[in-house]
Amino acid sequence: MARASTADGPTFRTVLPRQRRRRSAAQRWYRRNERLVLSLLGIVAFFAVWQLGADAGIVDRFFFSSPSEVAIAGWAELQRARFWEDVRVSSVELAVGSALAVIVSVPLGLVIGWYRRLSYAFDPWLNFLNALPRVALIPLVVLWVGLGVEMKMLIVFLGAVFTIMVATVEGVRTVERQLLDVARSFRASEARIFTSLVIPGTLPFIISGLRIAVGRVLAGVIIAEFYAQTQGVGVMIAKAAATLQSDRMMFGVVLVTLLGIILYEAVGYAERWFQRWRPSLDLEETT
Amino acid sequence: MEHHLALSARGVQMEYRDRQSGKRLLALENVDLDVPDGAFVSLLGPSGCGKSTFLKIVNGLLRQTSGEIKLHRVAKGREDAMVFQDASLFPWYTVTDNVAYGLVCAGVSRKAARERVQPFIDLVGLGGFGDKYPYQLSGGMQQRANLARALAVDAAILLMDEPFASLDAQTRELMQAELLRIWNAARKTVVFVTHQIDEAVFLSDRVVVMAARPGRVIADITIDLPRPRELSVKRTPLFQDYGERIWGLLAGRQEETASQGRAS
Numbered sequence: 438m439a440r441a442s443t444a445d446g447p448t449f450r451t452v453l454p455r456q457r458r459r460r461s462a463a464q465r466w467y468r469r470n471e472r473l474v475l476s477l478l479g480i481v482a483f484f485a486v487w488q489l490g491a492d493a494g495i496v497d498r499f500f501f502s503s504p505s506e507v508a509i510a511g512w513a514e515l516q517r518a519r520f521w522e523d524v525r526v527s528s529v530e531l532a533v534g535s536a537l538a539v540i541v542s543v544p545l546g547l548v549i550g551w552y553r554r555l556s557y558a559f560d561p562w563l564n565f566l567n568a569l570p571r572v573a574l575i576p577l578v579v580l581w582v583g584l585g586v587e588m589k590m591l592i593v594f595l596g597a598v599f600t601i602m603v604a605t606v607e608g609v610r611t612v613e614r615q616l617l618d619v620a621r622s623f624r625a626s627e628a629r630i631f632t633s634l635v636i637p638g639t640l641p642f643i644i645s646g647l648r649i650a651v652g653r654v655l656a657g658v659i660i661a662e663f664y665a666q667t668q669g670v671g672v673m674i675a676k677a678a679a680t681l682q683s684d685r686m687m688f689g690v691v692l693v694t695l696l697g698i699i700l701y702e703a704v705g706y707a708e709r710w711f712q713r714w715r716p717s718l719d720l721e722e723t724t
Numbered sequence: 725m726e727h728h729l730a731l732s733a734r735g736v737q738m739e740y741r742d743r744q745s746g747k748r749l750l751a752l753e754n755v756d757l758d759v760p761d762g763a764f765v766s767l768l769g770p771s772g773c774g775k776s777t778f779l780k781i782v783n784g785l786l787r788q789t790s791g792e793i794k795l796h797r798v799a800k801g802r803e804d805a806m807v808f809q810d811a812s813l814f815p816w817y818t819v820t821d822n823v824a825y826g827l828v829c830a831g832v833s834r835k836a837a838r839e840r841v842q843p844f845i846d847l848v849g850l851g852g853f854g855d856k857y858p859y860q861l862s863g864g865m866q867q868r869a870n871l872a873r874a875l876a877v878d879a880a881i882l883l884m885d886e887p888f889a890s891l892d893a894q895t896r897e898l899m900q901a902e903l904l905r906i907w908n909a910a911r912k913t914v915v916f917v918t919h920q921i922d923e924a925v926f927l928s929d930r931v932v933v934m935a936a937r938p939g940r941v942i943a944d945i946t947i948d949l950p951r952p953r954e955l956s957v958k959r960t961p962l963f964q965d966y967g968e969r970i971w972g973l974l975a976g977r978q979e980e981t982a983s984q985g986r987a988s
Contacts, residue, residue, distance in 0.1 A: 615809075618785055618812070619806075619812050621785055622785055623805075623825060624829055624830070633825070714815055715859065
């Protein structure tokens with residue numbers, strides 16, 4: 438029997454290690470910050486195209502304004518007391534409405550999700566109310582409480598409450614059966630089962646409910662303000678548009694977007710705080 | 725040294741009604757079992773023989789259809805504590821808080837419980853890992869925490885439900901040896917459920933062999949291997965004789981059920 442002593446010749450295909458290229462300091466910096474650089478580039482490119490388009494007359498300034506005009510209009514707004522009053526009113530409406538929604542929906546959702554019979558009774562209503570476009574209720578809510586801040590808070594509340602409740606109910610149902618056996622095995626009280634198992638197990642669902650709710654509450658507050666025409670960022674946007682001040686209007690839109698980002702970040706912050714027991718995704722990405 | 729029975733079961737039956745066919749299924753048929761205080765007894769059998777069901781009935785997670793189980797009363801604390809399959813740790817609690825869970829449920833303050841469980845965390849070899857979360861532990865370490873949680877409530881009987889089934893072969897062997905060390909130190913009665921013949925023989929004073937459909941006891945074999953046992957005992961002829969004898973019992977039943985299946 439012939440024994441091959443070397444692995445040479447055309448019968449072998451050679452697998453080589455990856456070649457390491459030497460990179461300059463700048464290249465290495467870019468690779469570390471690639472994500473940040475490209476995100477910023479995307480944002481800058483958008484505004485550049487908008488600005489250049491407006492300057493060149495391709496983008497109609499009458500409808501779309503331009504970044505520089507929006508910035509100038511925004512700067513002028515920042516000097517006005519009326520503007521700050523609008524921001525304050527909208528923020529209060531958002532904060533109170535959302536807080537009430539969380540306070541009501543989370544405990545109710547936990548209880549409804551946990552007690553099977555309750556969930557049988559509430560499920561049809563929850564699905565109905567969650568499917569109902571809440572802004573359709575604005576005229577009715579106006580009949581109840583008038584055109585004041587209470588109406589707008591109520592619309593914000595209605596926008597979020599069923600969304601979070603449905604997510605919470607859904608989350609309770611996914612609580613791990615095996616962990617429930619552990620709790621029962623150690624004779625955990627009903628209250629302890631809630632605090633040690635049901636609530637922490639449901640939190641990821643509550644958080645994703647909050648995420649969806651952020652969009653709903655923002656839409657709720659703006660539409661309610663359009664409708665009431667009293668005070669708030671929504672009124673500012675509506676008035677600017679009605680008087681054909683597209684730069685002011687755009688500034689209002691940017692402002693609402695900023696509010697949305699702040700709320701999203703707050704939810705994300707809450708998520709990281711409550712879920713520090715989870716393996717972090719960042720670690721997985723780098724390895 | 726075995727003064728009294730820790731557990732005594734008489735005529736335990738467990739019936740289920742199958743959701744689809746509506747037929748009655750006997751998960752356990754007329755099970756009698758005596759476990760002396762301080763003994764290590766394994767329930768061994770194929771899946772569906774009702775061995776885990778029996779454990780859950782003892783622990784109170786399920787209620788039997790008929791028959792009775794007596795647990796020797798203890799002066800304070802619990803008669804029995806369960807070590808679960810798949811570790812079943814609360815992912816949002818640290819190791820210490822997981823191990824302290826049973827005590828906290830029994831009304832001990834969280835702070836006092838955390839202090840009281842330290843010796844058990846050390847005993848199972850998790851010293852220094854108290855502040856870790858379950859996801860930071862390997863499967864074997866999670867099972868150690870699972871074991872410590874049951875030890876911490878200081879129950880007289882440990883009920884262990886296939887605790888090493890999901891571990892890889894090397895870790896499983898290591899944990900078997902560890903369990904004997906801990907059992908020796910903690911002096912508990914253990915009822916250990918497994919489907920692994922060598923695991924049952926290695927660990928136990930007695931192996932109770934069960935068969936499925938209906939779930940029942942078919943043999944009760946005393947393992948006369950000297951203690952303390954090292955893993956090397958698994959390579960002795962006596963050990964292998966036990967293994968083959970039990971394998972014969974189980975395989976015989978398998979063929980029997982298979983031929984029944986063909987006949988019907």
